[in-house]
Amino acid sequence: MNKRILVIDDDEAIRKSFLLALEDTSYRVDAVESGEKGIEKVTDTGYDLVFLDLKMPGLNGVQTLKRLREMDAKVPVYIVTAFHKEFFKDLKLLSEDDIAFDLLRKPIGSDEIVLLTESILRKEQ
Amino acid sequence: MKEKKHYSLKLYVTGLSPAVQESITKMEEILTDKFGENFDLEVIDVLSRPELAEGEKIFATPTIIRLLPEPVTKVILDLRSKERVLIGLNLIELKKEIADAIGDMKGEKKG
Numbered sequence: 001m002n003k004r005i006l007v008i009d010d011d012e013a014i015r016k017s018f019l020l021a022l023e024d025t026s027y028r029v030d031a032v033e034s035g036e037k038g039i040e041k042v043t044d045t046g047y048d049l050v051f052l053d054l055k056m057p058g059l060n061g062v063q064t065l066k067r068l069r070e071m072d073a074k075v076p077v078y079i080v081t082a083f084h085k086e087f088f089k090d091l092k093l094l095s096e097d098d099i100a101f102d103l104l105r106k107p108i109g110s111d112e113i114v115l116l117t118e119s120i121l122r123k124e125q
Numbered sequence: 126m127k128e129k130k131h132y133s134l135k136l137y138v139t140g141l142s143p144a145v146q147e148s149i150t151k152m153e154e155i156l157t158d159k160f161g162e163n164f165d166l167e168v169i170d171v172l173s174r175p176e177l178a179e180g181e182k183i184f185a186t187p188t189i190i191r192l193l194p195e196p197v198t199k200v201i202l203d204l205r206s207k208e209r210v211l212i213g214l215n216l217i218e219l220k221k222e223i224a225d226a227i228g229d230m231k232g233e234k235k236g
Contacts, residue, residue: 076203078185083175092172095140102139103171105184116185119201 003121004045007031008038008064009053009080018051021110022117035059039067047075049120051104054081054091062090069099076120078104132156132164133193136202139186140172148187 005027007018015031022029030045032038036059038052050068054061061079068077081087083105094101104116136152138145149168156164171178171186181190181199191198 083171083178083183085175088172088175092140095142095145095172098142098144100142100144102186105178108184112184116201120203 002026002028003048005029005049005051005117005121006038006041006045006047007051008033008035008056008061009051010034010056011053014053014080017108017110018113021113025114025117027117027121035061035064035067038064039071042068042071042075046072049117050075050077052077052079052101054079054087062094065094065099065101073100077101078116080104080106080108082106129160129163130194132160132191134164134166135181135190135192136166136168137171137178137181137183137186137188137190138168139170141168141170 003026005018005022007015007029009015009018009031010033012033015033019029019031030041030047032041035052035056038050039059041047042050052061052064052068056064059067061081065077065079068075077100079091079101081103083103091101091103104112134156136149138149153166156166169177171183178186183199185201187202189200189202191200
């Protein structure tokens with residue numbers, strides 16, 4: 001069965017970049033524009049990998065991740081963000097609470113999206 | 126007698142939560158098992174030192190850089206998988222040797 005990936009980002013260009021980068025792979029990719037919709041998708045559908053924006057209106061990335069972890073403690077979640085300390089204050093608190101996540105640096109290219117996705121998902125295929 | 130290679134490694138992680146620290150400990154066990162004392166592993170928390178990750182052009186965590194032996198190699202890891210850690214270190218040729226250990230890890234994941 002094809003692995004499923006969820007992209008949660010309020011920026012349409014970012015969502016499209018993930019969809020385009022992964023369109024020639026075997027993965028099934030869904031993309032939504034808010035944390036709230038992301039939670040709904042995870043509630044309805046199991047995912048194998050989640051890419052999550054940090055700064056979004058409504059539920060931000062940190063709040064969304066906390067909710068996601070209440071539903072699914074295992075799914076790999078990559079928070080997509082620039083690597084600057086100003087963005088990391090809340091993420092440090094998540095880490096101290098042992099809430100699992102990893103980082104994907106913005107800006108991100110198609111090759112990097114595919115490389116990371118393959119690194120995480122191909123082992124189980 | 127042939128001199129043993131020294132492995133010099135840098136590991137970039139997100140935070141030092143108990144789970145991450147446990148993964149690092151497991152990784153050190155793998156390295157000690159394979160290289161004895163012939164390695165050094167520097168762990169860098171990207172949340173505390175983002176500028177170092179920028180400098181090394183790290184685009185995702187966790188990433189390991191093998192500085193020695195050359196060539197310098199940079200690989201994204203899945204620290205939950207012993208197999209992926211070893212592949213990241215270009216030790217895939219040892220895969221058969223550690224097959225049993227990998228089986229143990231998969232058993233842990235199911236439990």
